[in-house]
Amino acid sequence: MTDFWNRTRKLTAAQQYFGLANSLICRGHGKVHQGNVVWEFEARPTLLSRTYRVRIRYQERKGSPLVYVVDPDLSGLAKGRRVPHVYEQKPARLCLYLPRTGQWSPDLRIVDTIVPWTYLWLFYFEEWLVSDEWKGGGEHPSPEEKLACAERNGFE
Amino acid sequence: MLAVDALLRKVQLTGLLEMLCQEVELTDSQIEDAKKHYEAVGSWLTSASLLYPSLIYPQGSISLRTTVRPIGQEEYDVDLVCLVNGLSDSTSPTDLKQHIGDLLKTNGQYKDILEEKPRCWRLNYAKKFHLDITPSIPNPRCMQGGELVPNKLPDRRISGWKPTNPKGYQKWFDENGKLQPRFRLTEDALAKARAGVEAIPEQKGFKGLLRRCVQLCKHHRNEMFANRKDRDNAPISIILTTLASKSYAYCCTSSVVHDTELDLLVEVVRSMPRFIEVSEVGNRRYYNIPNKTTQGENFAEKWNADENLARTFFTWQKEAVAVFEKMAELSGLDEVASHFSKSFGDSVSKRAIGRLTTAISEARPRGLLSVIPGVGLSVGVARSNPVRSNTFFGA
Numbered sequence A: 001m002t003d004f005w006n007r008t009r010k011l012t013a014a015q016q017y018f019g020l021a022n023s024l025i026c027r028g029h030g031k032v033h034q035g036n037v038v039w040e041f042e043a044r045p046t047l048l049s050r051t052y053r054v055r056i057r058y059q060e061r062k063g064s065p066l067v068y069v070v071d072p073d074l075s076g077l078a079k080g081r082r083v084p085h086v087y088e089q090k091p092a093r094l095c096l097y098l099p100r101t102g103q104w105s106p107d108l109r110i111v112d113t114i115v116p117w118t119y120l121w122l123f124y125f126e127e128w129l130v131s132d133e134w135k136g137g138g139e140h141p142s143p144e145e146k147l148a149c150a151e152r153n154g155f156e
Numbered sequence B: 001m002l003a004v005d006a007l008l009r010k011v012q013l014t015g016l017l018e019m020l021c022q023e024v025e026l027t028d029s030q031i032e033d034a035k036k037h038y039e040a041v042g043s044w045l046t047s048a049s050l051l052y053p054s055l056i057y058p059q060g061s062i063s064l065r066t067t068v069r070p071i072g073q074e075e076y077d078v079d080l081v082c083l084v085n086g087l088s089d090s091t092s093p094t095d096l097k098q099h100i101g102d103l104l105k106t107n108g109q110y111k112d113i114l115e116e117k118p119r120c121w122r123l124n125y126a127k128k129f130h131l132d133i134t135p136s137i138p139n140p141r142c143m144q145g146g147e148l149v150p151n152k153l154p155d156r157r158i159s160g161w162k163p164t165n166p167k168g169y170q171k172w173f174d175e176n177g178k179l180q181p182r183f184r185l186t187e188d189a190l191a192k193a194r195a196g197v198e199a200i201p202e203q204k205g206f207k208g209l210l211r212r213c214v215q216l217c218k219h220h221r222n223e224m225f226a227n228r229k230d231r232d233n234a235p236i237s238i239i240l241t242t243l244a245s246k247s248y249a250y251c252c253t254s255s256v257v258h259d260t261e262l263d264l265l266v267e268v269v270r271s272m273p274r275f276i277e278v279s280e281v282g283n284r285r286y287y288n289i290p291n292k293t294t295q296g297e298n299f300a301e302k303w304n305a306d307e308n309l310a311r312t313f314f315t316w317q318k319e320a321v322a323v324f325e326k327m328a329e330l331s332g333l334d335e336v337a338s339h340f341s342k343s344f345g346d347s348v349s350k351r352a353i354g355r356l357t358t359a360i361s362e363a364r365p366r367g368l369l370s371v372i373p374g375v376g377l378s379v380g381v382a383r384s385n386p387v388r389s390n391t392f393f394g395a
Helices: A013-021 A114-131 A143-153 B002-024 B028-047 B093-105 B166-178 B187-198 B209-225 B237-253 B261-275 B307-329 B333-344 B346-363
Strands: A028-033 A036-043 A052-059 A066-071 A086-088 A092-094 B054-058 B076-084 B114-116 B121-125 B129-138 B147-152 B158-164 B277-281 B284-288 B369-372 B376-379
Touching: A013 A028, A013 A036, A013 A052, A036 A114, A052 A114, A066 A114, A114 B333, A114 B346, A114 B369, A114 B376, B002 B209, B002 B261, B002 B307, B002 B333, B002 B346, B028 B054, B028 B076, B028 B093, B028 B121, B028 B129, B076 B147, B093 B114, B093 B121, B093 B129, B093 B147, B093 B158, B166 B209, B166 B237, B209 B237, B209 B261, B209 B307, B209 B333, B237 B261, B261 B307, B284 B307, B307 B333, B333 B346, B346 B376
Parallel strands: B076 B129
Antiparallel strands: A028 A036, A036 A052, A052 A066, A066 A092, A086 A092, B054 B076, B114 B121, B121 B129, B129 B147, B147 B158, B277 B284, B369 B376
């Protein structure tokens, strides 16, 4: 059933937390409190890759998950180059989806969307370290979009 | 869990080395092309009434399927033997060689691309390959069906015949290649463990373990010596091939159980020196790497005239062990890529690793990408945790 009402029913922070806590692809720890979720886990995009510690913060009220790579320091690995497709460089906050396109919406499970995209992002990041070319595709925001995005995601 | 994890990483590294080998070896069509040409030379020599029935056949890397593309040179070598039956070793090797050369010169097609070498005739097919044709006669004293070829002295002069046995060697090499090493995981268990990695295409491990070991040694040698002053001292292919083959047979028949093909590769290269026979007379060392398929052929003969050659071999071997051993410790595609580039050359390494990226990038829009716990991104088994379509946004 993918009728209109189901599609737009937001998942609660607790539901998102439950999804993350019960998945084998993002085993870690976190908490859920008053509509806020923090989840930290280790992700290794391929067998030949590094293991990255990732932190997801989600505010039910705002509806956009923030994804940080807390360790290792990506800008250190980039050796002076600007890391592509991030909102912030340090710690790197990843741009994983195109806003307002329905790729992400609060009725989707973070564990089914944001988490796999994080793996994919990390894969292309390592590839970028090698080739200096972002092969993951994507779009760059206009200045207005950047601003809107920052406001929407203001979490700190 | 951790142990399986380490095994799977090594399986994936082996897959990457396999791709590398595919990048550096001659293609089937290149080999077919060479074959067409040398068969034509063979027919010509026979029809041009060489006094005795003769046979042209390939020896060395083409017949062993251990080719590696040379670095910085467009043409690759195709080593051929022109076996002339019915001649005894009282025949002068210089005369026989001259006779073959004279016949080749009577053919307008060959006349202009013919080049004389101390022991053989070379046909230069520009931008393709050289056919090196070495005359040989049967060796009546070899019980294993060996042959005799002109003996080249250090000053490049030819003096008499020396024993060799290309066909016997090929048979010996192929027999060794058929030996199966013992791995800790059974094929079945490994197949299950691989299920995730499988995904990334061509992760099936080495195609022919022994020949891949030889190719990796040879290619690493080429790369290591490409810009060194002592590159003329680099260990020759027949020595790498023989020692790898003996070492491989040893690793297969010993009671040692290897974790993965990568561990076996390390062990094969590490054990190579065991098969160099060294004897000391006074202050001098004598090296012998015998050809097991005939009497009296020592592949390390030149080492006894110039000990630098032996030293250079050991320098290469130590470095090669370190290169293959280090692989398991690398973390990050970027670290893997830079290690490969340093050890095997930038462009072939990038192409090998690029195949991994391409596999993932092509699977993504087709919805064939998923995340497997403990493995990461996988292609083609999108049963759980599929990676949905997304667009990376941001600066």
